[in-house]
């Protein structure tokens with residue numbers, strides 16, 4: 001009996017040890033929409049969840065430096081409490097360098113201020129902007145490279161914020177033929193009118209974070225329409241839009257992952 005309990009204990013330690021290890025073992029996924037090496041190179045970070053992040057910031061900086069993207073997109077979920085803000089600003093500072101960063105917030109960022117009676121959310125966004133980051137909420141900015149203009153469109157979180165697609169598209173430049181959007185919750189793809197967006201980059205699902213049999217990690221924890229359609233991670237074409245759902249970098253509830261390694265994504269676009 002004792003031997004059985006000892007074996008069970010060792011197996012438990014090994015199992016949790018592996019999940020702890022996996023949560024820190026980041027992978028770089030490359031998605032090529034362009035054939036050659038020219039064109040636009042975007043690096044996507046999402047779901048940092050700074051309080052439970054297991055991936056070393058130094059490792060993230062090293063990957064960014066090596067990839068040298070044209071800009072970085074960050075698609076939400078950085079903090080879960082106002083007290084996490086200094087940690088997140090430190091992270092931003094360490095990865096920023098000379099990189100242009102476009103950012104939108106995720107549901108956790110909004111939920112951090114649900115009980116806040118003052119202007120905590122505005123103060124948080126102000127501090128992020130002071131770190132040299134451009135927040136795009138239902139807004140667009142033109143990024144130009146090699147005389148090609150790209151509309152970069154940030155859409156407010158589908159679940160927590162009050163998104164306004166008309167406002168996002170109103171601010172797009174007509175000189176640009178390529179529209180690149182980013183938002184936290186990928187369910188927004190089901191509301192975007194056809195021909196308005198070519199690429200949409202999201203996070204939110206964490207790839208399930210901790211695998212469970214019979215898709216339980218999605219059935220129990222997620223109410224999103226895309227999950228019910230079996231769309232949970234990676235590249236999909238929906239309504240003419242190239243949608244990529246990143247597994248994200250950090251973790252919620254526990255600093256553990258199973259069969260869903262943390263991810264940094266690099267997109268190559270014509």
Ligand SMILES: [Fe+2]
Pocket residue numbers: 047049076077106108204205206248252
């Ligand atoms: Fe998240």
